Amino acid sequence: MARIVAGVTSSHVPAIGAAIDNHQTEEPYWKRVFSGFEKSKEWMAKTKPDVCIVVYNDHASAFSVEIVPTFALGCAAEFPPADEGWGPRPVPVVKGHPQLAAHIAQSVILDEFDITVVNKMEVDHGLTVPMNLLFGSPKQWPCPVIPLAVNVVLYPPPTGHRCFMLGRAIRKAVESYPEDLRVVIFGTGGMSHQISGPRAGLINSKFDKAFLDNLTKDPKKLTRIPHLEYMREAGAEGIEMVMWLIMRGALDDKVEEVYRFYTVPASNTAVGHIILENRGRGSGFASRHKAPAKRKPAAGRLKRAAALAKAERIRG
Numbered sequence: 166m167a168r169i170v171a172g173v174t175s176s177h178v179p180a181i182g183a184a185i186d187n188h189q190t191e192e193p194y195w196k197r198v199f200s201g202f203e204k205s206k207e208w209m210a211k212t213k214p215d216v217c218i219v220v221y222n223d224h225a226s227a228f229s230v231e232i233v234p235t236f237a238l239g240c241a242a243e244f245p246p247a248d249e250g251w252g253p254r255p256v257p258v259v260k261g262h263p264q265l266a267a268h269i270a271q272s273v274i275l276d277e278f279d280i281t282v283v284n285k286m287e288v289d290h291g292l293t294v295p296m297n298l299l300f301g302s303p304k305q306w307p308c309p310v311i312p313l314a315v316n317v318v319l320y321p322p323p324t325g326h327r328c329f330m331l332g333r334a335i336r337k338a339v340e341s342y343p344e345d346l347r348v349v350i351f352g353t354g355g356m357s358h359q360i361s362g363p364r365a366g367l368i369n370s371k372f373d374k375a376f377l378d379n380l381t382k383d384p385k386k387l388t389r390i391p392h393l394e395y396m397r398e399a400g401a402e403g404i405e406m407v408m409w410l411i412m413r414g415a416l417d418d419k420v421e422e423v424y425r426f427y428t429v430p431a432s433n434t435a436v437g438h439i440i441l442e443n444r445g446r447g448s449g450f451a452s453r454h455k456a457p458a459k460r461k462p463a464a465g466r467l468k469r470a471a472a473l474a475k476a477e478r479i480r481g
């Protein structure tokens with residue numbers, strides 16, 4: 166059986182991609198951002214997922230405003246990097262996993278999440294930047310990736326609750342796939358930021374940090390945040406954080422937070438990053454947790470057993 170072993174959230178700021186592509190990662194401004202992902206890359210190299218599901222949003226690269234699917238699942242064999250106006254990023258073509266993707270599509274649609282199946286799609290910085298942050302810059306990405314593009318650019322985006330429940334449905338889909346695959350799911354984007362208008366440059370660290378806390382401990386609370394509250398507290402583009410709830414919905418209720426990083430700013434955005442591991446059954450991390458000790462027989466039970474044995478001997 167396939168299983169989701171962990172969830173990762175990551176910023177997907179395009180300027181991070183530009184800093185990588187232009188070899189600026191050692192500059193003091195960018196070093197502060199990239200150093201926060203060094204441990205994450207080590208974690209990912211150890212975790213070695215067989216497949217990643219990357220929840221991100223397309224920025225008018227694959228979908229223009231003519232067609233805006235709410236949830237679009239990439240079922241193709243590969244996804245080339247998109248040309249976002251200055252040529253495609255020099256990153257490897259993303260290889261898909263069409264069999265698992267088709268299985269997820271069937272399972273979630275039968276569970277009444279009417280996602281759009283996409284058989285041809287280019288992927289932009291929303292997907293490739295988090296790949297760089299977690300995998301570095303290899304010649305080939307080390308595992309297949311299933312992109313899940315979510316509309317957060319044209320009103321109305323999905324609610325946080327809908328996203329969380331879709332995460333649940335994705336988990337069910339993954340766990341009904343017969344091949345033994347270890348899957349890591351990404352939620353990307355955020356955190357607080359506003360790109361244009363009178364509040365351009367808005368960053369709300371208090372909101373962001375509370376969001377990170379609740380992502381680990383009380384995600385259901387986050388599912389009740391309305392769109393207007395994201396707008397007010399986290400800026401117009403802060404709505405990207407609903408995508409993190411798809412990732413969180415795909416995990417156990419109780420998770421182990423193994424890493425967190427938060428820094429301000431990267432470009433005009435707050436960068437938030439967290440790694441959550443599933444603690445539960447079959448998550449593949451059982452070796453790190455002690456097996457529960459065998460229950461010692463209570464003194465009372467021992468006495469009762471001895472008395473019973475004595476009575477049996479007397480009767481015999």
Ligand SMILES: [Fe+2]
Pocket residue numbers: 177222224291354355405
């Ligand atoms: Fe974005």
